[in-house]
Amino acid sequence: MPTPPTSPVASELRAAVTPGAVIFGRSRALRPTGKVLPEHARTHNRALVLQTLYSAGAQSRADVARETGLTRVTISDLVADLIAEGLVVELGQREDARPGKPATLIDVAREAFHIIGIDLSEHEVFRGAVVGLDGQIIDRDEVCRDGATGESAVLLVEALVERLLARTSTPVLGIGIGSPGVVDPHGVVRSAPNLGWSDVALQGRLAARFALPVHVANDANVAVLAEHGSSDHDDLLLVKVGHGVGAGLIIGGRPVVGGGFAAGEIGHVVVGTDGGPRCACGRDGCLEAWVAAPRLTAQLAELGGDGDTGAAASARDDILREAGRRLGIVLAPVVGALNLSEVVLSGPAQLLDGVFHEAAVDTLRKRTMTEFNRDLRLRMSEQAEDIVLRGAAVMVLSGQLGVT
Amino acid sequence: MPTPPTSPVASELRAAVTPGAVIFGRSRALRPTGKVLPEHARTHNRALVLQTLYSAGAQSRADVARETGLTRVTISDLVADLIAEGLVVELGQREDARPGKPATLIDVAREAFHIIGIDLSEHEVFRGAVVGLDGQIIDRDEVCRDGATGESAVLLVEALVERLLARTSTPVLGIGIGSPGVVDPHGVVRSAPNLGWSDVALQGRLAARFALPVHVANDANVAVLAEHGSSDHDDLLLVKVGHGVGAGLIIGGRPVVGGGFAAGEIGHVVVGTDGGPRCACGRDGCLEAWVAAPRLTAQLAELGGDGDTGAAASARDDILREAGRRLGIVLAPVVGALNLSEVVLSGPAQLLDGVFHEAAVDTLRKRTMTEFNRDLRLRMSEQAEDIVLRGAAVMVLSGQLGVT
DNA sequence: GTTTGTTCGTAAGGTTTACTAACAAACGTG
DNA sequence: CACGTTTGTTAGTAAACCTTACGAACAAAC
Missing domain, CATH: 3.30.420.40 (ATPase, nucleotide binding domain)
Known part of the structure; x- marks a missing residue:
């Protein structure tokens, strides 16, 4: 006889939900994450300790225990391993005056690697x-x-x-x-x-x-990845404008690689339905033909002059604004489909951080449903050239x- | 003293790569998956057994052991639990003649729930x-x-x-x-x-x-999710055309939810740069205004006639072809950014499964880089109305x- | 008919992991 | 100075998986 209708299934099998893992067919996707041994759990918890220390800074073993949910005993054990390997160091006793035995501060060996x-x-x-x-x-x-x-x-x-x-x-x-x-x-x-x-x-x-x-x-x-550090979002799209145009994508905290390992390759997606400049790939109106840095600087150079006079400045802005708009047009379906809340722009600030940026934001807003993407941000990266x-x-x- | 330069770090800390989990800043994303206890490992392995049985069908405990990498002993233990809960049943001995002790077949209790x-x-x-x-x-x-x-x-x-x-x-x-x-x-x-x-x-x-x-x-x-079962891809986009237009997205085997839980809401993304029909949301040229089923049927109805004469059929095809093209235009950036290998179309076959489909495929091909998306497929769902x-x-x- | 080798499932015992319980040390506070 | 608090460690326990070993059951070879 099977067990009573629902109780055991409902209460005991409450695994974290990963829809799509169990399926009707007999497809390949079925072979799941593989077995998990206790030692894997240990590895995971060790990394958890490292991350806690890394992000929150020097603190006591007891602090780490409270933050991770593991017991002080377990933390002490894990930390002992980490210290033996040189990944964690003791920094001496905590200074501030509190009741109880003074804590021994520990931290990732930040100078050691x-x-x-x-x-x-x-x-x-x-x-x-x-x-x-x-x-x-x-x-x-x-x-x-x-x-x-x-x-x-x-x-x-x-x-x-x-x-x-x-x-x-x-x-x-x-x-x-x-x-x-x-x-x-x-x-x-x-x-x-x-x-x-x-x-x-x-x-x-x-x-x-x-x-x-x-x-x-x-x-x-x-x-x-660098941008993900200074962001508090788990979904993030970074557009990198340089010699070409590429993107990096993090969804649910995980990098997206793509079936052919070519995720983010948006440089040769065609923009709009009204043609555009001829691209090196042979087509007209690729994103790269609109916004790659060499193309923009070449266009601006054709204007001649120093670009400070009124008319020249205006022509310059027109070029950049149109390029920004084209970026917005390509990003809109991506932002909509992924319901992204943050998009970051990286590249030459003198090109991107002005009317280009404004036009991209404006276009993105006008082309997506504001109700779903209310808190959407499109910002310049702060990491400059070291990103x-x-x-x-x-x-x-x-x-x-x-x-x- | 720290350990020698590289060996311990390189060899012992070889955790599965999840770039972006460790970061430079002190952002929220830092709080990772949380602790893992041995009992979690057990839960995982139990599910692994269930999935193995579910997808591969009736087999012996030894078969499951070989397939999962766990030992026969552990499998027996897990299966005993599952049988006690009514989730797995024994089906008697295997028929075919092989050397060795005959296997006892077990399977998920497919009729029990x-x-x-x-x-x-x-x-x-x-x-x-x-x-x-x-x-x-x-x-x-x-x-x-x-x-x-x-x-x-x-x-x-x-x-x-x-x-x-x-x-x-x-x-x-x-x-x-x-x-x-x-x-x-x-x-x-x-x-x-x-x-x-x-x-x-x-x-x-x-x-x-x-x-x-x-x-x-x-x-x-x-x-x-239903489509994911009959597919062997871990990246999948399903576009559902009905009263509105929506999409469902699986990336890396996981459903995408989106920052505002609105992932897949592409119905009100604006298509192209040449205007389009007025949408209920107030803008011109939303995807939904181009391809939602009521809009298409209304357009076709306006044609009058039975659509079987040459001219009427041609006008009908024009409408559907343009709608398919518009879908392709919106999907191209998404396919490019995510490097999708499979896109599935679900909805009324009499509308979608002809020139609409052809035009969408054609547009998608023309607007993405074929080098990256060589094996891209856009197909109709086979699940019809029960999807x-x-x-x-x-x-x-x-x-x-x-x-x- | 017997022997040999294979396969299955189970049993016993060991290792790893993290837990609970208890405690000593060290510190404020009244 | 007694007391409560906090820290970190020790000792013992429970869970989970492993390795090793074994009996049962079968096919194939002799």
Whole structure:
């Protein structure tokens, strides 16, 4: 006999809801997350402790216990492991006067590790930095690309990493790289036309050479990680305007990769129904043909003059305003479909942070349902040119210390 | 002293990568998944066993052990629990002749539970069904809405559920409801203008009245769950054309809800840059004004005639082709940004399954980068009118038995 | 008919994990 | 100075999964 109708099912099987995991058919999606062993739970809780310390700063074991919901005993045990591995340090006793035994402060060993961040997204130069665990740029370096492609470009990257590693005596947690093009989860650059790369196993090569953890991802997908840090939203779209136009997307706190690992590649989506400038890809009116930085600067240059006179300034604004509007047109369906609350714009401020921005916001508002997207924000990034470097560091931090 | 540079971090902290969980700032996103106890692992593994059985069908404990990676001992233990609760049954010995001790087949107790599925998305009628665990429609019923709104519409839903419950003597796993409008994760219909609902706690009311687990979600978001079953993709967009136009989205195997719980609400996104028909919302050229079923049928009716003569048929095709094209225009940025590989169309086949479909595919192809979306498919749903009913059942199945 | 090898399911015992309970140390407060 | 409070540790317990071992049941080979 089956059990009574509902009670056991209702009360005991109350797992977190993940609709779509159980299905009617017999599809592949059925093979779910896989088994979970107690040791996985331990790993998770360890990461939880690290994150709690990382975000809330120095505090006592008892504080961590209260915040995580784990007991003081368990926290002490986990922290002992972390201290033994050098990831956490004791900082001595808390100063302030409270009743009870004084607390021993602990914190992530913020000075004990550095991260190498690499930005391959610029056209003329490969940039890199030594980044601290808190995101500070400690040292930086760059190599001129000089049009290098294929293997020689890979060698340039290796040389840059080599030089950065030589500049720090602190242990390095890992190497993070933001590359243009399509990058798969194994850090293979499937296709990056600008660099002449096709199926370049960047992660594998660097990991083999430097014996360090290496993480590689698309530049815009990396940039959005940096932005996610200073945002309090779990859904975030970052549009990166540079030599091309790309986007990085976080939904429900997780990066979106896409079926062909090409999520965020919106540069060659056609905008509007009234044609547009001819794009390098052969079509008319691609987003990139409207708003890529080289196209905009070229257009502005054609105007001639210094752009300070009334008429020239107005023509300049017209160009930027139209470009901003075109961006808004492309983003509207995405914002609507995903019900995004925050969109961030990253790129040359002198181009984007004015009428371009205004026009994009305005267009987005006019083209989406305000009732659903009432608190929608489209803002400029505050991270300026280091966004990929810092995002690459976040990627390493998250990959090496993160919670499942 | 810290540990040696890299080895412990690299090897021992290899948690699954979830970039963006660890961040530089001190944002809210930091509070991660929370602690994990051994009992959670157990719950997860139990669900894993259920899913393995559910999708692969009757098999031995040893088969399940091999497939899940857990040991035969653990599987036996878990299965004993599941059998005691009536969720799994033994079916006797396996027939085929193989060496070794004959296996005892076990399977999910597919006949032991039914699910109530409710579809509130149609304008004139509320439809409901008793659904089997495998998705079979066992019995169905409906109530005429007759323009009912607000509280009286809620009472109609309750009456429909009541009648369906009376039609089955099998224990009911739960009640799943697909409602139009914006529904939050607690099953509160925040806003459903057609039904005159605003902050109606549908899940709470039904759960209290029927003492069963209740799940409520937006109709398109529910429909995509049904479609996900017969698809082998983990990224899926379903567009549901009916009285309005809505979408349901699954990314990385997880439903997308959106910051304001309004994900998929693309009906009032403006299409193109050349105006369009006036929409009920006051703007010109909303997607809904182009492709909602009532608008299309009205347009076709204006043509007069039986549409079989050459000229009338051609005019009819023009209307449908333009509507399909408009859908493609809105979907292109979404497909590009998410790098979707599969888009499904659900709605009246006589409208959608012809030139409309062709035009949508064609437009989508022309407006996205074929290199990234090479295997993109836009297909009609095969689930016809029961898609919401079956999706609602999937939602219950997943919520009650699913893996975290 | 016997032996051999395979497969299934279960039993016993060990390890890991986090919990509860209890306690000593160290500190304000009255 | 007694008392309550807080911290961090010790000791013991419960849960969950593992490894190892075993009996039962069968096919195939001899």
